[in-house]
Amino acid sequence: MTKEQKDNLFVLVKSLSKSEKRQFKLYVGRLGVNEDSKFLTLFNILDKLLVYDEAVILKKGIVKKQQLSNLKAHLYKQILISLRLNPSHQNIRIQIREQLDFATILYHKGLYKQSLKILDKAKSLAIVNEEKNIAYEIVELEKVIESQYITRSLSNRADELTIQAKDLSLQNVLASKLSNLSLQLYGLFLKTGYIRNNEEYQIITKYFNDRLPKYDINKLGFREKLWLYKSYLWYSFLTVDFLSCYKYASKWVDLFYENKDMIILNPVFFLRGNHYLLETLFYLRKYEKFKESLLQLESITKEKWFPLDDNNESLAFLYVYNNKFNLHFMEGSFKKGLPLIDEVLERLKNHKNRIDEHHVMVFYYKMASMYFGAGENKKCIQYLEKIISNKSLQMREDLLCFSRILNLVAHYEAGLDYNLDALIKSTYKFLIKMEDLYEVQKEFIKFLRGLGDIYPNEVRYEFIKLHKKLKKFENDPYQSRAFLYLDIISWLDSKIENKPIDFVIQQKFEKSQIH
Numbered sequence: 001m002t003k004e005q006k007d008n009l010f011v012l013v014k015s016l017s018k019s020e021k022r023q024f025k026l027y028v029g030r031l032g033v034n035e036d037s038k039f040l041t042l043f044n045i046l047d048k049l050l051v052y053d054e055a056v057i058l059k060k061g062i063v064k065k066q067q068l069s070n071l072k073a074h075l076y077k078q079i080l081i082s083l084r085l086n087p088s089h090q091n092i093r094i095q096i097r098e099q100l101d102f103a104t105i106l107y108h109k110g111l112y113k114q115s116l117k118i119l120d121k122a123k124s125l126a127i128v129n130e131e132k133n134i135a136y137e138i139v140e141l142e143k144v145i146e147s148q149y150i151t152r153s154l155s156n157r158a159d160e161l162t163i164q165a166k167d168l169s170l171q172n173v174l175a176s177k178l179s180n181l182s183l184q185l186y187g188l189f190l191k192t193g194y195i196r197n198n199e200e201y202q203i204i205t206k207y208f209n210d211r212l213p214k215y216d217i218n219k220l221g222f223r224e225k226l227w228l229y230k231s232y233l234w235y236s237f238l239t240v241d242f243l244s245c246y247k248y249a250s251k252w253v254d255l256f257y258e259n260k261d262m263i264i265l266n267p268v269f270f271l272r273g274n275h276y277l278l279e280t281l282f283y284l285r286k287y288e289k290f291k292e293s294l295l296q297l298e299s300i301t302k303e304k305w306f307p308l309d310d311n312n313e314s315l316a317f318l319y320v321y322n323n324k325f326n327l328h329f330m331e332g333s334f335k336k337g338l339p340l341i342d343e344v345l346e347r348l349k350n351h352k353n354r355i356d357e358h359h360v361m362v363f364y365y366k367m368a369s370m371y372f373g374a375g376e377n378k379k380c381i382q383y384l385e386k387i388i389s390n391k392s393l394q395m396r397e398d399l400l401c402f403s404r405i406l407n408l409v410a411h412y413e414a415g416l417d418y419n420l421d422a423l424i425k426s427t428y429k430f431l432i433k434m435e436d437l438y439e440v441q442k443e444f445i446k447f448l449r450g451l452g453d454i455y456p457n458e459v460r461y462e463f464i465k466l467h468k469k470l471k472k473f474e475n476d477p478y479q480s481r482a483f484l485y486l487d488i489i490s491w492l493d494s495k496i497e498n499k500p501i502d503f504v505i506q507q508k509f510e511k512s513q514i515h
Contacts, residue, residue, distance in 0.1 A: 334373030
């Protein structure tokens with residue numbers, strides 16, 4: 001499968017809305033350049049192209065091949081300047097940075113009092129909006145102006161600025177240590193996944209405690225609390241403590257609901273916090289709270305005040321629709337959830353430049369699971385093939401592993417047994433290459449290996465034997481997570497009881513809702 005060539009400038013041009021393209025052309029007009037200027041011509045060519053093709057650009061004769069990279073760089077810069085001037089991108093952070101730039105210009109012109117006046121307003125705005133790094137920069141510039149003894153300001157001004165700089169510096173250092181810890185734990189999670197035993201638990205706990213800075217929760221601002229909750233959340237994920245995950249994901253989300261302005265300023269963190277909250281509620285099977293939180297998230301992203309730019313719109317789609325799938329999985333309402341697949345496939349086309357391939361594969365796994373639960377095994381296999389045949393992407397091992405196991409089960413269910421032996425062997429070969437398999441996977445591999453030697457009248461007995469072995473892992477904190485990818489227990493129940501899998505899952509769901 002040939003990969004479409006990606007070009008940064010082309011992707012940027014294609015990401016522009018109609019109003020942003022119009023704004024860019026107006027901006028170019030204000031520059032006073034000729035309408036036939038080369039970079040505007042290049043912009044119009046790229047706008048019309050469906051895929052990036054350098055040969056087509058060079059055929060137009062606007063520039064020689066040696067000059068094309070310089071022209072592209074110039075156009076890229078001009079588009080960014082135009083976007084920066086667009087009111088839709090003028091958030092508080094940009095406004096504060098702009099005020100700092102204005103104050104710097106005034107300082108260099110020798111207009112010191114005017115500069116200090118702007119800096120004082122910008123600093124207040126930065127502190128209120130938890131932009132403490134910019135606030136620190138502002139204080140440092142104030143110190144530069146005051147240190148020249150130009151303004152003849154009050155004698156306590158030096159002490160005031162020194163104390164302010166020290167306080168901001170301490171807060172920035174603490175936030176930096178917490179953000180470093182959060183990022184390191186996230187990196188560990190991507191590299192190693194969830195812990196498998198008590199020994200790994202001890203290692204991760206020591207790693208976390210050694211790097212957690214001392215803090216007084218009552219003295220922490222919004223930003224420091226956010227990084228603290230993130231750090232605890234990733235530690236809880238790593239140690240498979242989903243109740244603790246729920247606790248810190250809730251604190252993270254509540255922090256935003258208590259500071260609505262921060263949702264507008266940090267929408268990405270708000271969306272991510274909600275996603276982790278929903279993920280832990282799904283793992284804990286807290287259905288009512290999950291449904292309520294999902295509805296609340298979706299309704300907020302549709303509010304007029306919510307800053308839904310291209311990036312936020314893609315993330316909102318990713319998190320809301322991933323969890324819409326999970327809602328159907330919890331209910332066992334697979335057939336009811338099938339229309340969601342076409343809706344997601346259509347929306348993926350609109351977001352293709354902003355959603356990475358890994359997340360597309362996660363969607364494919366959920367689609368495959370939806371078809372499997374609905375009894376449409378051949379369609380399930382189609383989507384699993386998209387994951388299994390994708391050799392260009394480094395995906396999470398657990399996703400690849402369960403894609404192959406589900407693929408095998410779907411082939412068995414679909415009655416596609418003409419190449420089942422070959423499929424069992426290839427699945428087995430793939431799984432034994434993996435390190436640190438769950439015990440659930442090991443038992444399933446043993447079952448698969450013996451499947452070919454079982455007489456048809458003995459199959460149900462073998463299902464019962466495997467069910468008994470796997471059932472003991474259902475409440476094991478280190479093993480139970482395997483069932484979240486593929487509900488093998490419910491599948492075995494369906495085979496033993498000779499009932500459809502969605503019926504079995506719906507029955508379990510209905511029982512769980514009786515209090």
